[in-house]
Every structure is written in structure tokens, then in C-alpha cells.
Amino acid sequence: MQKWLSIIGIGEDGLDGLSAAARTLVQSADLLIGGERHLAMIPQQQDQERIAWAASQLLAQADGLAQQYKGRRTCVLASGDPMWFGIGATLAKRIPAAEITVVPHPGAFSLAAARLLWPLDAVDCLSLHGRPLDLLAPFLTPGARLLLLTENGAAPAKIADYLVRRGFGSAQLTLLEHLGGAQDNSLTGTAKDWPHKTCADLNLLAVEVRDGPGLTRLAGLEDDLYLHDGNITKREIRAVTLARLSPFPGDLLWDVGAGSGSISIEWLRADRRNRAIAIENKDARRSMIAQNALALGVPQLEIKSGSVPDALNGLPDPDAVFIGGGITTEGLIERCWQALKPGGRLVANVVTLEGESVLEQARRDHGGDLARFSVQRAEPVGRFHGWHAMMPVTQWSVTKE
Template identity: 50%
Template sequence: MNGAISVVSVVGIGADGWDGLPETSRRPLRAADVIIGGPRQLDLLPADDCPGERIAWPSPLRPAVPGLLAAHRGRAVAVLASGDPSFHGIARTLAETAGAERLAVHPHPSSVSYACARLGWPLEAVETVSLVARPLAGLSAALHDGRRVLVLSEGADTAARVAELLRRTGWGGTRIRVLEQLGGPAERLLDGTAADWPHARTDALNVLALDCVRDPGALRLGAAPGLPDEAYEHDGQLTKRYVRAATLAALAPAPGELLWDVGGGSGSIGIEWMRTHRDCRAVAVERSPERAARITRNAAALGVPALKVVTGAAPAALAGLPAPDAVFIGGGLTVPGLLDACWDALPSGGRLVANTVTLESEALLARWYARHGGELIRLAVSAAVPVGGFTGWRQAMPVTQWSVTKGSTNA
């Protein structure tokens, strides 16, 4: 594909259309033999100034990109995008397809920049969540009391859908402002709260601004691992809060990394791995269909609907999965071949963490520790409980944890 086209001009355009474009952006559009874009963007160009052939993106868009570029080999191609093409826009797909060095990107102010300008919000202090072709549930992970969130809308019903989600999840007091047609002559602002949002539909071209307010009594979910156990739907198969926090610390997630959560249970380790950064990925492997369905529900409720759930027994269910950066084993340690399969799948530098409460699995971890090194610890948590008219300690079952980095000096 890299030899198919010399340069693709990628031009951002706003609701103000041709009048809002600088000459540096107009020039490649005038010279283009082919202009590719969404129908709304193409309609903003004057025919006299931009005589090139116009092609609307097909749906789905991404699979069509290589074929479209190849079909117009040797012609001057311009691609129209809404706002800044490099911000949740087409420039990323084009760079991955044609190569970043073959793009000439002409950015326009993004809808997020316009929204912050209108609201007086500092751009660097605002969380941005895109709901364009993404699950609505992904918004939940960005909700924190007092935070400001900008939502890139998918269409005219996005505000109503967001308001319903906020009401249902304990954020009904959140202020919602819908900024329509930003930068254009039809710009308009709608204002209200999630609890009484009155607009079933808005203009399709909009951005939502949220001032997050948690309802009294709603469960508080922090940004660090170790969410309250009450945040999860479970049947008892749940890595408890304080052990979970220690486990995530040992796993040490980093942006873009992939975790295998083997013996997923309620999905808590994979979910909180993904909540540490929006680019973290996880696969939960769970043999019970009922628990697998529960993991999916928990992931959606806690804002990481992209968690992949594989229903099947490990190690067989691990076959064909993309190579992990880290593996957590929360159950099934004594299944023949499980530890070997997880270890073999890890690249050099990958981490493995395994927890157990049984003597049999502890003995297995001790043997692997003797062979590969790492760190073998025991976690014991006690909680204060009533003892008659007094208070005493009740200890949970101690958890033995082995953590190791493959290829380290002691592994």
C-alpha cells in the first residue's frame, strides 16, 4: 500500500464550511482530482472552487480505505474530515493504511477546542470521551465527582442516552450542556441536568459537556485499583478489595498492554486493569457461562465494555489468544499444563501473578518460585467485627501470591 499514492491531503473542516478554511487548507482541495469525505463535509465545499470528483465514505469506513486509495493511484487525493483529523479522526486510519509520511494533514480547530472556548474550560483539565461507534457504557469510567467531561457525540439521540445512563448509575445531578453546530451560523447551546433532561433529540452535530455530580448515597468509585466489593455483581468468586489492590500493583499495568485474566470469576482483575488507562486491554477467560455473562455485565457497569470475555476452560481456551504482556491466574492453578501454557505465552519482560488460598496450589507456586524466582508473599487481611459488646478482629483466608517477570535475572 505504501507505493500506491504519493501524498494524501487530509483537510479538517468545521461547521463554518469553506468560509472558515485558511488558504493553506483550501489549496489542496482546489487541486484535488478526488475528494473523499462524509456527505455533510462534502456538501460544505463550493463546486466552482473544488471541481474534483467527490466520493462519500462507504460504511463500514475502515475496511474501505485501502481499496479507495488504491483505486485512485496516481491522482491527487484529498480527504475531508470534521475538525482536527488527528483527534479521534480519519488521520489515524489513513496513517495506519498509507503511512504517516504520505499524509499532509491540515487541521481545523476541533469541536473540543471550540467547546472549551465557549465554556471557559481549560482544555488540559478536561476528560474527553468519544461515543462515536463506541459503547455508551465506556463513559462510566470517566465519571468522578466534580470532574468536567466532554463527550464526542454519535448523533441526535446521544444526549438523551447519556442522560438516561447518568440517571441509572447515580449521576442524575450532573449538568449537561449540548453545544450544537460549533463554529457555524446555527450554533446553539442546550442546558439542563441528567435528572430532568427534556430533549429526546438534538442537532446531530453536537458535543456534550458534563459537570459531574454524584448523587447522595451512590457508591463512590475511585481511580485507583481496589474498588469496593459492592461495585461487583458476584457469587463469591471475587478477588477481595485489598488483595485485588495488591494484585494490580504486582501486575503493574501500563498503557497499551494486554492482560490475560485466567479464571476470571467476576472479572475484577481484568476490569480494574483496564480502568487504570483507556488504552489498557484485557481478556478474561472463564469456564462457567454464567460467570462469563456476569463478567460482561460488570465490565459494562464499571466503564470498560471492551473487556473481551472468552468462555472456556484453560489451558485449551488460551489457544489463539493474542500474546499477553501480563497474566493473572486466579483459579485452576493445579489444572495440568495451565501454568506452563501461561508461562510459555509470555514474552521476555512479561509479568505473571498467581493467587491461591489452598495448600495444594501453594505447593505448586513454591516449586515454580524455586525454579524461576520472583516474589512469593502471603497476604493476610483482618476486619474489625462485633464480639458481643466489644470489637475484635476476624481474619480472612490468607492468600499466597507469586509474582515474577519472565527473563529477569532471577527468572
């Protein structure tokens, strides 16, 4: 099939910075699409139609691109590398690869790494354009280096304030404006003393974390990091449960009877590509889940209300399912099992005899393993300390063939 759509990365150096092949695709296009800033870099040509995309309408315009313009030589201009937090990745989900040509340009991350002499393989690169600052939380650990695409000229000051509030005020910040262009400029300072309230809208912020209260991305965070009403999978059991759920990058988890949301939150913290849906019937608990998700850096957690198994209707099929509540509900296990993808993992924890009976029947029906965990913690007994036993937890875990 003819490649009717070309996606061309362009930098602040404009047309002069494009390769000969990229210039040919731009100049021979019947239709040139891009932001106002991108289009202004390209001289007008007779008989070439131009369409300016507004950032606020980008997704809607991308959805209709193939239907409206397929068959015309169409060129879309993008900043830097179109496949790194760019329009190229968006269009690749909507248009077959056989119809697209992508020509990248050195992007902001590559230009910043070269400027700072930071090895890109040792840096976390994130886009905060249209995304909440709480996404930063899992990456804030002593010694971390971050390259952040920000939303506008006011965003770096907000990020500096966020770092201070999270206890990372000593972080060293370097603001890079108009990288690679005639207005290229840099500003530096620490988060706690950041003096620049505004800057150029086109910017990248480099963050070097010196010290602060970082949290591991491994499962088993302290229980007191969560808001909860007592209905929480305790730290030791949570670590075992996540190990059996085995999160792989990009996998989707159903957290059924989510309680405080600790399982789905730590599932998401394992890899930023992971997805999770927390299903919880009680309003107060859903509120706690939302607050916990923000505090622990996973605001993308989807929270769904309703009683199971009906609340599961219409959800995308999961790669893994955790059942932490409602196990005795008739039909719940079968509903989860039917939805689970081949190779998917299902884990259920119970503390009651009735729950154990359900899990034993599930093991007979579907196989898998049963295990019982007993945890004791040392607690004060007068002037001394003794062992306090928590309720034993019975766990069923199985992989769907």
C-alpha cells in the same frame, strides 16, 4: 515516498475556514472523499472525482483505501481535528506515515473549551459515537468536567437519563450544536430536568458533575460492587495484585480463571487505553463478568470461554498475565510464560497447598518473588466485634527479562 494522501480537517465554516495550504490540497486532488455534509461544503471542480463515505461503512472503506487509490492525489475530508477520534487516526493505522499529510482544523473539543472557558488539560474528552454509554462510568466523579461527542440528536437526552440513573442528576449539561457554523446554538439544563428530547445531530455535550457516588479508578473497589459466587479476589488482595501487575497505558492483560472479572475490570479502569481478556470456563461466571464490566464502566472487556491452556490459543500476546484459577492445570504456567512479552509481568494467586507447590516450582524455573498475605476483617460477635480471618493467599510475581 510521495505523500499521495492528504487528510484535511474542516469545520462548519467550510472552505472559507481552511488555510491556503489546505485549500490547495483540496482543490488539486484528483479524488475527494468525505461524508455528504463535508462534500457539500466544497464547490464542484471539473475532472475531480468525488466519493461519499457512509459512516456505517467507514472502516471497510478505510481498509481498502491504499489498495484502490494509492498513486492518485487523494484528499479525505474530516470533521475538525482528524487525529482526535477522527478518520485520520483510523487511516494512520493502515497507511505508512511517509505517504500521508494531515492538516487539522480546530476541533469540537477545542471550540467547546473556548466557548465554556474550560482548560482542556483539566477536561476528559470522549467520543460516544457508536460506543456504549457505560464507558462514562469511570469518569463520573464529583467535580469532573466532560466533553462528549454524541452519536445523534437523540443521544444527549439518553445521556441525561443515564446520569440520573447513576446518581448524577444534579450534573449541569450544556449542549452545543453546529459549533462554529451559521446554525451555532447552545442549550442548558441539569440532567434530572433535561427538557430537550432531540437536538441537531451534529452536537457536543458538556457535562459538569456536581456531586454523586463516584468511584476511584485506583485498585481495590469494595467487593459488594461485584456480582460473584464467592470466587472473587478480595479487595485487599486485589489492590496488591494490581500493583504487582503494574498496568501501563495501552497494555494487554490476560485474566486467566477470571471468576467475577474483578482483576481485568480494575485493570481497564486504570486507563482507558488498556485492554484485557478475561478467560473463564463457567457460563454463569462469564455472565457475571459481563454484568460487572457494564456496571463498572468497562464494556470493552473481552470475555473468552474455554478450558485453559487451550483457550489461550490464538490470543494476542499479553503485556501482563494474572492467573487466579486453574493453576494446577498441567502446562498452564509455561503456556502463559511463553506468550508473555519481554518486560511483561506475571502474577498468580493461590489458597491451596497444591497451588503453593506449583508456585514454588515456577519460582525455581523462572525466578520472581513469593509472598503470603493474610487479611482479617472486623465482624460482629454478638454485641461486640472480633477479627475474622480470611484464607491466606500465596502470590508469585515475576517480570520476564
